[in-house]
Amino acid sequence: MSDFNLMEDKLSNAQIAWRAAQDIEDGSYVNLGIGFPELIAKFQPEGRDVTYHTENGVLGFGAAPEPGQEDWDLINAGKKAITLKPGASFFHHADSFSMVRGGHLDLAVLGAYQVAQNGDLANWRVGSKGVPAVGGAMDLVHGARRVAVITDHVTKDGGPKLVETCTFPLTGVGCVTRVYTSLAVVDVQDGHFVLREKLPAISMEALQAVTGATLHTDGPVGDLIVPEDL
Amino acid sequence: MSDFNLMEDKLSNAQIAWRAAQDIEDGSYVNLGIGFPELIAKFQPEGRDVTYHTENGVLGFGAAPEPGQEDWDLINAGKKAITLKPGASFFHHADSFSMVRGGHLDLAVLGAYQVAQNGDLANWRVGSKGVPAVGGAMDLVHGARRVAVITDHVTKDGGPKLVETCTFPLTGVGCVTRVYTSLAVVDVQDGHFVLREKLPAISMEALQAVTGATLHTDGPVGDLIVPEDL
Amino acid sequence: MNKVTSTTAEAVASIPDGARVMIGGFGGSGAPIELIHALIDRFRATGSPKNLTVINNNAGNGSIGIAAMIKAGMVAKMVCSFPRSSNAEAFNEKYLAGEIELELVPQGTLAERIRAAGAGIPAFYTPSSYGTELAEGKPTEEFDGKMYVRERWLKADVALIKGQKGDPMGNLTYRLAGRNFNPLMAMAADRTVAQVAELGKPGSIDPEQVITPGIFVDTVVEVPEPQQEEVLVRTGVVY
């Protein structure tokens, strides 16, 4: 255990996305945040029928079109070109966010700068400099039955991203229900982090050392095992 | 003047509706309340293009179909069968009342039990007995640029319907802008009734005697003249 | 994803006693008569569901549909804007006898409260009913010099609605003015059951022409050539 190298042995983004994809249930409606979370769609397990929602008013979209085949009226919230699956639909922005706030989505998956042990999320700006932009993040954290985060376990300089209290500006209060990191799967429950899975190679102590708040357990901690070739 | 007979010489409902129809401008969007106000559409002056709205989600409807040609999915708020004009549209109830409350209608015309000199309207129930029903009246009195009332000038037993203060339950506060009655055309302005037109045969004194609040004038009072054969 | 159920009986089988049930339609236009009648059949056979709160613009006509539910004794409360109509004896008699409760809501407020429930908006301000007895006890506030009443969202356990075309994902279109409250109720209930006149494959409805996206619908049942409430009332049908 002592030879675990935090930077070399952690999961790749693709592996984190793969792990998050395993929890998406058949028949669910899911919104994947712009960027890293969009990766999850690539790892949707066979045989599960998942309908993807995007804030700009499309339900039931599929993969990106072939290069050169883009229709720029048909994009997702990240402004990337998409395609439609049979049974897709279009609607305006107020209806789209009715789906979000109204509790109609089963799952929203977002990126994070910080997640606090009470479920607070900070993912829209890191300070007061530069041009702020919020998009749909403050809406997406409300309404979906589950709000999950996928993120590296630590910042680029090794600081914790799972913290007691967020120091960056909040996106939402007490909204995150599960975090998939490069080292572990952690639930937010009653104001605490509860560890569900961790990489077999990392010790509890080493994991706790790179986590900014106490990791509780309420039963056996599973092994976080993902395909190696991602 | 003294030989004016209030019950015999007053305007018929059709004549009141005809008078109200003369004020509907070309190109306007209009909602006519259930019942008596619906008559107004019959007297729309030639050459004026008016689009009628009905609360249950139709814009641009026309006259009733021939008997036997009714399609009961195509009705107005009074649940009467209607037809469509070219350029009609359907929408759901929330969009329909967005048109009403959002100030998109140029005119709503309603019936009344009482209108007060400050524009208060009572038209949905006369007491606390029986089965109450309000429909869209409380919405229609808000949002339209002009809210007009058509009504007999007095009740069946001769009491005033234009009053200082409504005694029946209110439909809306300060909402009526003009009243077309069987004797006169009266505006509501700054908390007063202002007489615009009256039947030539009735004296000011006789008209005031059957009106429950002071009729003001702020200029010449016109003659209320309508076709006799209606 | 396949939300199709083969019979109206299955479609309404799990609605419990005491449920808040939204029923689409405005008068007979867009009213899901076959779903309502399936619910009555179940009540007659099993005694359930009873003590229902029914949310609809009206309170039933004649002796079919919601009026037949009321006559059968399944309805404890109506939430509606216009219970009074020419053939509303079923409701009127129970109401005047004190046997059914009524929450009277202005029609636009009813629509907006239902839409708010579906949109995750717990409360909003409307000018409608300000200064009237229907606003008594409700918070009021002035915005830009005009007075408004605060209204709460209106949710339901189940919505029974009527579409024209449907697909297995739950996408719906509506026929003519039969749209009315149906798309709003689909958003506002925990579970939405839609009867459709035509059931097609996924993709059979142009994505630009979908009125209710499937995310708002849980169960779809095909009822070809559905009955029209107004025709049933006019021909004196008793259910």
Place this chain on the structure above:
Amino acid sequence: MNKVTSTTAEAVASIPDGARVMIGGFGGSGAPIELIHALIDRFRATGSPKNLTVINNNAGNGSIGIAAMIKAGMVAKMVCSFPRSSNAEAFNEKYLAGEIELELVPQGTLAERIRAAGAGIPAFYTPSSYGTELAEGKPTEEFDGKMYVRERWLKADVALIKGQKGDPMGNLTYRLAGRNFNPLMAMAADRTVAQVAELGKPGSIDPEQVITPGIFVDTVVEVPEPQQEEVLVRTGVVY
């Protein structure tokens, strides 16, 4: 009823200095590029309209559309949810130099505030932004154990939108995801100007397929084969 104007120049001719202008589209999807460029042409020729407040989800990309308006110096303030993007230098430079004001609004709140304006709802409660710096100074309230922020409607003097099919009554459809904010902005502005790719006769759009009923539209101008913002940005076009 004929709301058709023959040129984009006429369509935007009366927009005054200081106007609040809603512009439809999400990124390049559904963006009324030709109307925006007609407005820029007018500004270059006459110096008006200037000091505009522009309401859009973004703050322009590249050197065309809203970005070109900003570069031209017509825009005093942006109201948007996501001004930061890969080609948003036009806004970024002015913003960081303190030469343009920004009101940042969560995307769902932006949509709902615009919809509320169109629907006559002066204020509503939303969970979005509760507990964040974007809710500072706004009233909050608890409903059913959850906290919400009160938001006000967002109105405009003019909306510039892009439809696919249109008719002289102002009825509109939209192409694919180009719908986005367009139908909402049509409701929320005192005057709505729509460019459409195809202009047909009244009745050429099936009444069941109208997305924006004509009552929300004041001016229609046909722009066949409209340009696509994304293509213009990618090919480096400078307007």
